[in-house]
Amino acid sequence: MATMHDVARLAQVSVSTVSYVLTGTRPISQATRNKVLAAMAQLDYQPNAMARGLASRRSRILGLLMPMDERGLGATETAFVTGAAAAASVAGYHLVLSPVGGGNLDDLRRLASQRMLDGVVLMEVQLADERVTVLQEAGVPLVLIGRTGDTSTLSYVDIDFDQTVRDAVAHLVGLGHRRIVYVNHSAATLASGYGPALRTRDAFTASMTGHGLEPVMIAAEDSAAGGRAALAAAFAQAPELTAVLAMNETAIFGILGELTGRGLSVPDDVSVVSMVTSPQVAELATPALTAMTSPGSALGRIAIEALTRHLDGPADLRHQQLLPCALEIRGSTAAPRSRQPMGADQ
Amino acid sequence: MATMHDVARLAQVSVSTVSYVLTGTRPISQATRNKVLAAMAQLDYQPNAMARGLASRRSRILGLLMPMDERGLGATETAFVTGAAAAASVAGYHLVLSPVGGGNLDDLRRLASQRMLDGVVLMEVQLADERVTVLQEAGVPLVLIGRTGDTSTLSYVDIDFDQTVRDAVAHLVGLGHRRIVYVNHSAATLASGYGPALRTRDAFTASMTGHGLEPVMIAAEDSAAGGRAALAAAFAQAPELTAVLAMNETAIFGILGELTGRGLSVPDDVSVVSMVTSPQVAELATPALTAMTSPGSALGRIAIEALTRHLDGPADLRHQQLLPCALEIRGSTAAPRSRQPMGADQ
């Protein structure tokens, strides 16, 4: 391993000159710069990340903290990651993913206080998220993907759930549906303060009420069985339902299975819209799902850009931004069969 | 941020003594140790990772290199990751995931030569994988999850595809199936030298031939549409098929949809077995899929253990190990309907 010393000797300049060539913090004449670059190439020199980090007190490493639960990363989360990695690379940072789950807060504290991360992007943020506190105490700059309850002081990027739900409901209502059931995440998830579940619940209520319709929400476990149970519950609460809006990407497969099992056809008997879903998953189902497509890679990119701007720039500005999901119509929605659009009060 | 200096001063010992307390490389009396620990607690001291890395020439960071393509991480890959992270934590290492895709080999080279990673676990290894060369040139110890073509010199953990396919085929043959079609990954994937696809192909041929049956393999694109096309191709090549064995986790949903679309019931008309699948995904389908469950977290754990043993231990031993997937019978397999088990030649 060649060091800066070796490069300096070969190029017949001082060590500091080599450093300035590398970092560009002071002007260097073209002639010397070339000499140095040639020496670096000849020695196949690579700066030592540790030494650089120690001396400059910045690691040029950004962390993406993603709790990994059993059910894996959806294509949505993957898109976050790839978007973020690309943006980090552009800004001259490395991005590392840390699978620190909810449990090991100590692990996170250690990571944060060891000054190994210049900044952090938090995924899957809870309304009351202890990780935020830990990182703030450790003085690590952070950007959220998602939002805590109190959004006033932090930088975040999040999905505009309000707008997304409104668009989804509007699509169904526009087709003539009146009895629409919303299948959310589980009651436990709601109780734990999971933002997306809460926000979509409220948005759904508001949106349906705005159309003069009655909002019916079912909480479903994140599993196919949970989806089946949810559909049964839905029919119990709203026997005449003609459309299902589902936030729960896992349960939706159970919903589809149960619908088929009951001899009901999608979309002719019941329309189905999947929320915050990637095209890949939407295409898995038969028929392919009409879905609200999440702006995955854009979220990741914007989060990293906000973070690097904060780190490199002088200003310590907050960045807060919401992005809606885009409606992509596939085969799972249509006008309700029996009842034609009964142009009620619009 | 408190430094070792501060701790040393407060505890009234020398800096080196504090270091020895921390690293345990030299004996320290209980009395001094306690003084030092008290001082560290009082100052909320955390060692600086960069300084430590520079001085000791080891970062205590392990990399898990996972190419992230669009379709996301399955539960299987996620299990790798969680298993690996847990094992790393036990061994006193941090695990970071690096989403270095196939394209950015330079990125990998930089990461490797910057001495930021003590060792690396490679996921999704190709038969001829350039990343291996890059890392070996950079002198970074590595362990593969998967195998390259020439397995003689490297450490690896992999699924025992041979055994797994044999078990899956045996299950179907035991139920009375004779016409079994194997749905593999795409032709392009096969051509690119993706080990699992190639190995299962060969194992399937061997296994079927061993039972005196004719092996029929179809290559399917990784999508629901690919699965549908594959099923059509399968019926064209083997009209009397009664069972499908599928390696392609994505295509299998298309296969199921197409089967239902043709008015065929699973498992009564056609049995379906999914290879290298997590329970979570198997349960998504209706009916739930009989599947070969991958030993995900064990693979991750074993890989990290092999790596840390190599790093910490003196011996530089190779670790090579194969783990089979376990057959989990769910609702998608049964004896073939029309043809009763025709006890041919066994």
Next chain:
DNA sequence: GAACTTCGTCGAAGCGTTTCGACGAAGCGG
């Protein structure tokens, strides 16, 4: 052309650890 800047380079002082050699104090066999 004297008094200032700006440019390009150098030497040296850190950054916060680990680790090596040294050394007094015990413990021990003969």
Next chain:
DNA sequence: CCGCTTCGTCGAAACGCTTCGACGAAGTTC
């Protein structure tokens, strides 16, 4: 009780880089 190890501690030298102050040389300003 004399040399020997072993134990517990210290001081100082790395580790490979960044960054600060300094300083000639050259360019500007009046």
